[in-house]
Structures are given as C-alpha cells and as structure tokens.
Amino acid sequence: MNSIKLSKGELTKQRLLQSAAKEFAERGYHEAKISTIVSNVNLTQPSFYLYFKNKEAIFQELISHFRKQLIPFVERTYDIAKMPHDEVPQRIQIGLSHLFQFFASDPNLTKVAFYHSEQGEEFRLVMIEMMASIFKHYQEVGLIRSSLFIEVAAEGFIAMLDRFTYRIILTNERDIDTLAKQMSDTFFYGILAERKQN
Template identity: 35%
Template sequence: MARTKGEESKRKLLQTAEELFAKKGFQSTKISEIVANAGLTQAAFYLYFKSKEDIFQQLLQDFDQQLMELSDVGKKVVELSPTDVKSYVTDMFVKLFTLLGKNPNLTRIALQHATESDRIRKKIVEQIANNMSNNQRLGIVKKEIDTWMAAESIVAITERLIHRYLLTGEKTEKELGEQVAQMFLDGILNHSKSGD
C-alpha cells in the first residue's frame, strides 16, 4: 500500500528526529534541525506533532510496546512442555536482540534518556520478575532464585551487551540471544565437573 504525502512527511520527521535525538540527545536537538534535515517546514512539523516532547513520546511509544511484549514471554512458558522451554526462551532472547539491533537509534534513546530509560527499564524488570515469580510458584523456576534480582540481571546484561557487541556489529542478534539464554537457563558451571 502506497503512503500518502502526509504519511511520508510524518515518517520523515520521525526518522530524522530519531537520528538527531540519538546523535545529539533530546535536549540539544531543536525542532528547526529536525525539519531542516527532513527537508520539510516547521508548519509541516506542527501538523503532526504538538512539540519536541510529543514527537519524542511517539517515537518511544511503539518501541516501548514491542519491548514490553518481549519481556512478557515468561507468562507463556506455562503453556509449553518442559522440553520446549529452552528453545522458546532462546528464541525470545534472539527476538529481543533483533528488535534492539534493528532500531539502534531508538535503542540508544530508550536506554540513555534518563527519564524514559528508567521508566522503561523499571516496567520491564517488574514484568519479568512477576512472570518469574509465577513460574517459581508453578515449579518451573528454582525456588531459591530471587526473581527481582534475576530480572534486574537480565535487563542489565542485555543493556550492556547491546552497547558492547550489538551496536558495534561485533556479534549478531542470534549469537547474543543464544549466549544470554544459555547463561540464564543453564548457568556457567560444567555440571559434569562440579559433581551435579
């Protein structure tokens, strides 16, 4: 389906704002820069957005929704057979890194803009911890695991690996997803050597 001229203008403004916010930061980016780099006018900007804050919020809204859907995967684990859990969780980690790698500018904005990153991080940690606690009650997650600490660890590790490996292109989404899933699901000890 072809975009209308209005849809194309709005897309250009969103894309340009995303690039500038990621490069310069929210505070240092001006509306005049957004419209100039998009090849549009300030009048066009105000047809779609009330302010710089409005365009920023619209950028993050879809991204936030996608992140929340991926962080809610623990809820679906109860429907799986025990043999399918590992591949399911691994696939979800790969999808998470794919989303974050596909949107590097939004990833930088979402994780680096103080107010938004704290809000997003807190929602994701809470959702993961609640799902893990439920899975703990069902016997899927070990009872001795502190689910809030585990959720914080997952988010912190994911965030660091994005910056260290994904955004630099050193590792693929698949490589990162598989490694993180293996660490969290299997641990790092060789159980045959540790006596387990």
C-alpha cells in the same frame, strides 16, 4: 510492506519521525536540534510545527510508538510460562533472541526509548516484572532452583539483555542468535565448574 499509499503530508510526518529518532539517538533530547531534524528532510523549521506541536511532542510520539510495540511483545512473552518444561530454556533463549531482533530492527528508536527518555526505566521495570513472574512460575514447578533470588535474578537478566542490546545497536559485530545463546547459557548454568551451593 508498509507501502500503503501515504499522502504527501503523512509521508513528511514519517520522515520527520525518522529524522528525529536519529537526531535524538545521537544527541539526546536537549541537544537535539529541530533545525537538524528538519534539514535532514529538506524542510524548513515552520513546517515542523505543521506536524508536531513542539519538540516534546515529537519525542513523546516516538516513545509512544515504541511502547505500543514493546508492551504487546512483552505480554506475549509471558506465554513462555505455559510451555512444556523441557523446552523452556530453549524457549527463553528464543524469546531473548526475538527481543534482540526487535530492538535491533529500529536501533535509533530503541536507543531513544531506553537511553534518552525518562520512560526508559519504566520499560526496564516492565521487563523485569515479566522475567520475575516467569522465573517464579518455574521455581514453583521445580525447574528453577529454590535457592534463587527471583528479583535479583530477573533484574540481572534484564541488565544483561540491556547491555547486549546496547552492544548490538552500536556495533553490528555480533550474530544476534549466538549472542542470545551465549547469554542464556551463562545465565542458566552460572559460571562455576561444579555446583557447591552457598
């Protein structure tokens, strides 16, 4: 798909970014070695500096690329608040599934962004914000119970999302859609057999 012709240099840069994502994902920022990044692409170290000012720069370029994809993704998700009410649970579940899919589509990048960058927390906060706003909306229209602590629920939701993302990235053991469904079910309905609100 992305097969617009790239000049040799642009190609090399892409390959360096890929290699860096892998290296950063595996070892974290500080332990990642430029020598590894370049040798995985059959390049010498000085060539690296043809494309990036320094180690920090390639790292930030990765993060920035991730952000450029994540933020619009999140913003689109706000639209869930405009759906017909009876579809909402399913819509959230589908949204969740999409997020998982997005994260799984470039596991190295996701890992770097969430677990090896200082901006990781910022990304989480953005998502928590988003969930809180959705929850709040549906609480107002009565779809979500009034006794729910929105902030805690939103943060809890993202905590689960985060956790299962991590699992998906590390092991390909699970079917993403099923996972989204099961997590949603747990989160929507709670665990108790009969409701006896506190």
